[in-house]
Amino acid sequence: MKLWIAILLLIPTLTFSQSYKDGLVVIQYSADFVKTHEVDIGELKEVEAIRLYLTQHPQVFKKEEIKYLPTVVLYHNGKTIVRIESDISLQLPDNTLEELQSHINKIVKQKF
């Protein structure tokens, strides 16, 4: 019993490097000036949806090598599953949500 408690307390302390990419998560990298070009990732099902803005998280944008705004990336346990970038007109493809949902469905289905 004491051992379990020790393990439970110790491990999170050692590995608490919280990653926003854990689990199944879709992140929309965006900026204030392209807000109108964002897609509504909140419509996606069975996935955590996060919006990150350049002004608030510049280091994350640099680390993730975001070159186009907006960019939407689907991660599964830290691994990039699909990355969809906007074109020269700052528009994401029309089927962005459908494509993301298709990948999400495949991943969730594999769990069952």
Add this chain to the structure above:
Amino acid sequence: MNRKEKSAAHSHNFVFMVVLIIFTLFCVAAQGQEVPELDAVQEQKLVEGFDKTKKKGKFFKALYEDFLKYGTIYIAGNLNNPYQKQSIDYVVRTNPSGSLYDVPVVEDATEYHEFDYRYGLGIRRIARFDYENKEKAYYDGTEKNVALSSPTAAFDGWEYLFHWEKERERGEVFTNHRYFLRHTGKYHIAKIESRAEGNVGFEYNSAEVRARLPIGKKFSISAGAILRTHQQAFGYNPVEIWLNETNENGQAVNPWYTLGFEYGYDDIYYTQQDALGNNISDWYWTDPDGNIVANTDLEFRETVFADLMNRYNREQWALLDSFAEVAPIVGADYYLYREKFWLHTYINYILPYHKYVHGDEQYSYLHRNGWSEEGHDSMHQMGDGEQWDDYQGGIIMGWNITSKLGIFVEGEYTKFWDMEIFKSTVGLNLEL
């Protein structure tokens, strides 16, 4: 909704669909003949009807999306060779002539069983954690998932397993079931479970509700209440209490041999003189039919008496109803998964504030040490009883140190009432 209700609901849906198709065809045919003019009230009714149909459609869509999607219905069975001892047992019987000194008959006394089988059916929607692989390309009801014992799930939402099976093992037929329903949300866990395994006489039911607090994405703690049932009167040993009862002089009220009398056995004192003239005295025992079953007290105690003790206990336990108790529960769960390293550890701790809500409390685990030399009746002045801790913990860890070398550790320990169950695996894989 159980299977029976579900199948009834499906039948209703089917009938509804048939009626709807006929009605639609009729309407199309009718529209081709005449276009009725509607007044405002009729139009309003039509709109309301359309809205209701839309709502119904949304309900079924939500039912599918939230409850049935990813579920699997399965029916499966298997046949296997029965268990058979490697060596064959032989016995020697007296020659049919009746003479002990004629050539005896040698007979095969090995116990042979009919083939083993198992068949069952069920529906399941249990998500596997990322480190778990699907055991087979199909489901047949024998799967073991960590999600069934860990406090949190690999998927937020509804998870369930409704499995029923019948099996024959070593010639004996058993019925088993496992019904499991859980809803996990970001801030709650609600679960009900029922298990029965006939071959080990195990029956267990539980229901729990917990509030959950995620701390980051990997770690969460939870607290709530759990209701559990148990068939067995854990900690209550009737024969021990019966044998230990003493009177005011410290003498046994129920000397051990009186248990034999309770079941119709009798002891007869005898004295015998051997060839050397020594007198030997003892008691020989007869069964209720008068057959001699033991030549001495010692022989009786080592053979028949042991069976009588178990028989007495079984009879006393059978008089008791099943037990149900509620207690507060807390838990913690840590889950990290990467391709090269994964760690899942969890703990459930049931706090020592157990309250029996069903069953005779004086025979419950709460009063397992309540008896004394005055016998079990003294437990009527039992007070609050003696609380206890129950807990369960598990760890699953894997680390692919290189592309060819990996280590893994898995283990789970459960202590519920008198029961201690543990399993563990530790190992190393080196790919050549």
